[in-house]
Amino acid sequence: MSKVLMKGNEAMALAAIKAGCEAFYGYPITPQNELPEYLSKHMALHGRVFVQAESEVAAINMVYGAAGAGARVLTSSSSPGIALKQEGISYMAGAELPAVIINVMRGGPGLGGIQPSQADYKQITRGGGNGDYYLYALAPETLQEAVDLIKEAFDIADYYRNPVMIAVDGLIGQMMEPVDLDREVPKWDLTPKTWVADGNRKNRERNVINSLYLDPNDLENHNLHLKEKFDDMRKNHQRYELVNMKNAEIAIVAYGSVSRIARTAIEILAEQGIKCGILRPITLFPYPKKAFHALPKTVKDLLVVEMSTGQMLEDVKLSNECHLPVHFFGRVGGIIPEAQEIVDKVLEIVGGEKHE
Amino acid sequence: MNNVKTVYKKSEGLTDKYMTYCPGCTHGVIHKIVAEVLVELDVLDRTIGISSVGCSVLNYDFFNCDMQQAAHGRAPAVATGIKRVRPNSIIFTYQGDGDLASIGIAEAIHAAHRGENITIVFVNNAIYGMTGGQMAPTTLIGQKTTTSPNGRDAKTQGLPLRIAEMMATIPGATYIERVSVHNPQHVRKAKKALMKAFTIQKENKGFTLIEFISTCPVNWGMTPKDAVDWAVDNMIPYYPLGVFKDATVGEEK
Numbered sequence: 001m002s003k004v005l006m007k008g009n010e011a012m013a014l015a016a017i018k019a020g021c022e023a024f025y026g027y028p029i030t031p032q033n034e035l036p037e038y039l040s041k042h043m044a045l046h047g048r049v050f051v052q053a054e055s056e057v058a059a060i061n062m063v064y065g066a067a068g069a070g071a072r073v074l075t076s077s078s079s080p081g082i083a084l085k086q087e088g089i090s091y092m093a094g095a096e097l098p099a100v101i102i103n104v105m106r107g108g109p110g111l112g113g114i115q116p117s118q119a120d121y122k123q124i125t126r127g128g129g130n131g132d133y134y135l136y137a138l139a140p141e142t143l144q145e146a147v148d149l150i151k152e153a154f155d156i157a158d159y160y161r162n163p164v165m166i167a168v169d170g171l172i173g174q175m176m177e178p179v180d181l182d183r184e185v186p187k188w189d190l191t192p193k194t195w196v197a198d199g200n201r202k203n204r205e206r207n208v209i210n211s212l213y214l215d216p217n218d219l220e221n222h223n224l225h226l227k228e229k230f231d232d233m234r235k236n237h238q239r240y241e242l243v244n245m246k247n248a249e250i251a252i253v254a255y256g257s258v259s260r261i262a263r264t265a266i267e268i269l270a271e272q273g274i275k276c277g278i279l280r281p282i283t284l285f286p287y288p289k290k291a292f293h294a295l296p297k298t299v300k301d302l303l304v305v306e307m308s309t310g311q312m313l314e315d316v317k318l319s320n321e322c323h324l325p326v327h328f329f330g331r332v333g334g335i336i337p338e339a340q341e342i343v344d345k346v347l348e349i350v351g352g353e354k355h356e
Numbered sequence: 357m358n359n360v361k362t363v364y365k366k367s368e369g370l371t372d373k374y375m376t377y378c379p380g381c382t383h384g385v386i387h388k389i390v391a392e393v394l395v396e397l398d399v400l401d402r403t404i405g406i407s408s409v410g411c412s413v414l415n416y417d418f419f420n421c422d423m424q425q426a427a428h429g430r431a432p433a434v435a436t437g438i439k440r441v442r443p444n445s446i447i448f449t450y451q452g453d454g455d456l457a458s459i460g461i462a463e464a465i466h467a468a469h470r471g472e473n474i475t476i477v478f479v480n481n482a483i484y485g486m487t488g489g490q491m492a493p494t495t496l497i498g499q500k501t502t503t504s505p506n507g508r509d510a511k512t513q514g515l516p517l518r519i520a521e522m523m524a525t526i527p528g529a530t531y532i533e534r535v536s537v538h539n540p541q542h543v544r545k546a547k548k549a550l551m552k553a554f555t556i557q558k559e560n561k562g563f564t565l566i567e568f569i570s571t572c573p574v575n576w577g578m579t580p581k582d583a584v585d586w587a588v589d590n591m592i593p594y595y596p597l598g599v600f601k602d603a604t605v606g607e608e609k
Contacts, residue, residue, distance in 0.1 A: 023441050049440045053433065054466035061430035061463070065437025068424045069404070073441075091427050197422035198438075199402040199445030208416045209424040210407075 003178035008143050008168070009034035011179050012076075012102055015147040017042060018181055019154040021100070022071040023049035025062035029081040030114045031170040032104035036076065056081040060088030060101075067097035068209035070196030072154050076102035078170070079120050080111060082128075089163055090129030093226070094211030096195075098157030100150065101135075102166045104173035107334040115334025116170035118256060121311035124167050125285045132223050134230045136237070137165045137284040139255040143177040145282075148185050155188035156237075160229050161195075167284060169307060171257040171336065233286045240288035241280040244270075247298050248277035250350055253316050254305040255281045258337060262305060265342035276346055281312075289319040301349050303327045305342055307335075367391040369400050373417045380573035380580025383411060383479065385537045387418055389547040390448065390477055393554050394421065403446040404438055406431040408460070410452035411485040429460020432467035435474045446557060448475045454484040457493040457517050464523070464565075471528035471562045475553045478519060481570040482591060489575030493517040496590055501575070516594060520567040524600035530562035532601040536569040536592060538584045561604060569595055 006014070013035045016024070024043055026036045036052065043050040049066075053059035059075055066073040077085060082103045092099055105120050107113040127133045136156055140146035150166055157164040197207040213219035243259075244266055245251065252262045259280040266276045277299065281288045302324050304316050310328050317326050329345040331337040369391025377383045394400045403421040407413055409428035416423035426434040431449035439447045456464050456478050467474060483501055484490040491504040494516050498507040508516075520534040531553055535546035546568065553564035569591050573583035 023437070025437060051436065051440060051470075053436075054462055054469075058430065058433040058436075058463050058466065061427060061433035062437030062440075064426070064430075065406075065424060065434035066441045067437075068434075069438040069442045069445075071441040073437075087427050088430070095425070197404050197424050198442050199404040199422050199447075200442070201401055201422060206420060206422050208422070210416055212413065212425055 003180045005176055005178050006143070007034055007174070007176050008146065009104065009173045010038045011143050011147050011181070012150055012166070012173070013038040013042070014181055015150040016074045016100065017046055017048070019151040020072050021048070021074045021154065023051075023066045023073045024075065025051045025053050025059040025066070025073070026075050026077065027053050027056045027059045027081060029078045031106055031173050032076050032078045032102070035102065035104070035173070056084035057087060060085035063099050064088045064092050064095070064097060067092060067099045068095065068196065069198040070193045072158075074100045074102070076104065078104045078106045079108050079117070082120060083123065086129035089135070090127070090131050090133065091211050092163050093127070093133035093135070094131060095209050096161040097163070097209065098161050099163045100153045100157055100166065101163055102150070102168070105167065105169045107332065113334045114170065116257060116307060116336055117332070117334055118169055118258065118307040119311065119332065120167065121284065121306070121308055124165055125287065125315070133226055134233070134285050135163050135165045136160060136233055137167055138239070139167045139282060139284050140172065141256055141259045141280065143172065143175070143179045144183070146172060147179050147181055148183055152185040155190060158190050158193070159188040160233070162229060167256070169257050237283065238286050238288040238290050239282035240291040241282060242291060242294060243278035243280060244275075245277035245296055245299070248275045248296065249298055250274070250301045250303060250346055251277045251279050251295060251299045252303045252305055252342065252346070253279045253281070253312070255284065258305050258307060261337055261339050262342060264339035265346070268339060268343045269346055274346065274350060287315045287319060292319040299324065301325050301327060303329060303346060303349060305337060306330045307337070308332060367395055369395045369420050371418055371420045375418055376414050377411065378574045380571060380583055381411070382537045382568065382570045385543055386477065386479060386546075386568050386570070387415065389543065389550055390450070391419060393547060393550045394446070396551070397554055397558060399446040399554070399558060402444060403448070404442070406435050406447065406449040408449065408451040408455040410455050412450050412452060412479065413486065415450055429455050429458070430463055431455070431460065432463040432472070432474070432476065436467055436470070436472050439472060439474055443473075446554065448477055448554075450477045451479070452485065453478070453480045453482065453492045453494040453519075457519050465526060468523055468526040468529040468563045468565070471530070473557055473560055473562055475557050476565040477550070478565055478567045479570045480519065480567055480595065481572040482516070483572050483575050485572045485575055489572075494519070496594060518595060520565070520595075520600045523565050528563060529565065529601055530603045531556050531564040533599045534567040534569070534595060534597050536587070536597055538569070538588055556604060567595075569597070
């Protein structure tokens with residue numbers, strides 16, 4: 001298929017339609033508004049559901065309802081709105097309901113700003129709401145990757161009966177790139193949704209969608225059952241990319257827009273004779289620990305670059321098991337790091353601390 | 357025993373689970389008539405009930421239909437989510453006054469505002485029952501609760517909220533009625549109100565809400581009989597019974 005030039009938020013919306021998304025429930029917030037705006041027109045053209053809710057809290061509970069009735073369902077928001085949605089996200093994890101949530105991240109805390117940020121990392125990777133659960137969380141770096149992952153995300157959500165989060169920053173939502181919306185994506189092995197409470201039970205017992213277990217023995221068993229799913233994600237579905245790692249002496253760890261800037265940085269460094277690779281997490285949960293074991297022995301330092309004050313650092317240190325020194329460079333508040341800033345930081349590390 | 361005939365039996369709309377409600381509470385009666393109406397309208401197989409948070413949280417075990425349990429106050433949003441993707445289903449929420457009139461007031465108002473084709477069963481007992489008797493938006497002036505130990509004071513705690521009257525002002529709402537179940541005559545009237553509401557939904561005519569005056573003998577600190585008398589003497593004068601909105605009036609049959 002040919003590529004089309006589209007804005008990020010609109011391309012992500014169209015990807016959801018292509019994935020068979022039956023319903024969208026959302027609430028306006030910058031910088032993701034083009035996504036619901038696009039869907040408000042195009043869902044109707046496809047005979048599907050679009051509802052602008054009265055709040056993010058209502059929107060996510062509509063998602064919970066529609067998912068419980070067996071629909072493929074989407075919501076999108078940006079950081080403060082995602083914080084509000086945590087109630088319903090926790091309920092969906094508890095009741096084992098699939099849904100796709102797109103978070104076009106902006107700066108915080110509080111009202112923060114409307115420029116790109118990666119400051120929701122902890123919220124995304126630690127579950128986010130109350131209780132013992134995680135989201136399968138994907139962080140694309142290009143529109144093409146965002147589109148492909150959104151199409152696959154609906155399958156992943158159905159497979160695990162768990163919400164999947166697409167974590168992008170405002171830059172990916174707002175920029176335009178050529179994108180092929182009909183690329184094949186991996187298909188997951190899905191079973192029929194026999195558990196739905198959809199009011200269509202001529203030939204089955206009634207179904208109940210619920211996250212309440214008053215008996216602690218039952219709740220413990222339920223939590224252990226959920227943990228099996230998260231352990232399966234950790235064991236079998238970590239995703240990452242290693243870039244330019246052959247003979248690299250240092251590796252930048254970065255995801256999303258920042259990894260693209262790092263790609264420019266390593267080219268500048270190569271011109272100066274410094275071999276720098278990139279370890280790019282694609283899944284933020286499960287964190288791609290395996291990538292750290294795959295690093296070549298030539299790598300002597302790790303540099304984490306983020307649009308946050310270092311929210312990913314702990315995961316890098318735990319994955320690396322204190323094997324290599326971990327350095328950090330971040331810009332925050334909606335400031336996007338420049339390639340030269342990353343280059344300067346790498347030079348500071350390799351120049352100041354020679355490894356023979 | 358050829359002369360034996362069944363004159364009364366438990367509705368097929370209810371399961372065989374033992375209900376968890378306190379003696380003298382009217383939830384049981386309200387469950388019964390909701391279930392009977394769903395059976396009599398022949399919609400039980402396509403009904404999805406939404407349980408809320410409060411004393412009725414476990415009613416997904418009691419109604420014999422598909423059920424979905426909702427977060428506190430969010431039942432009308434959950435109902436909206438389901439109804440939009442499954443428009444042929446019959447959806448009801450079952451919410452107490454803490455759930456609907458306090459934490460979930462926005463969801464209730466906006467479901468009505470959008471004219472969602474759902475039915476809300478709103479049970480008003482003027483107190484938070486499940487959590488042990490705290491003050492609700494519907495608690496009467498002077499009524500003692502665990503968080504208004506000296507009695508509700510309008511100056512600091514506001515006047516009790518009249519939900520049926522307020523919901524009737526919303527242009528998108530189709531049918532709003534307040535009923536009581538304190539004696540058999542009123543139980544019959546209440547069932548008629550439910551029949552009207554679910555019939556409106558079945559005919560795709562929009563949003564309906566039936567408010568029930570209910571009792572909470574345990575948290576009111578009364579016997580079941582005294583609680584019923586207190587509801588009649590104190591609640592109904594402040595929360596008058598009747599139809600507050602009927603947008604189907606004047607429609608041609």
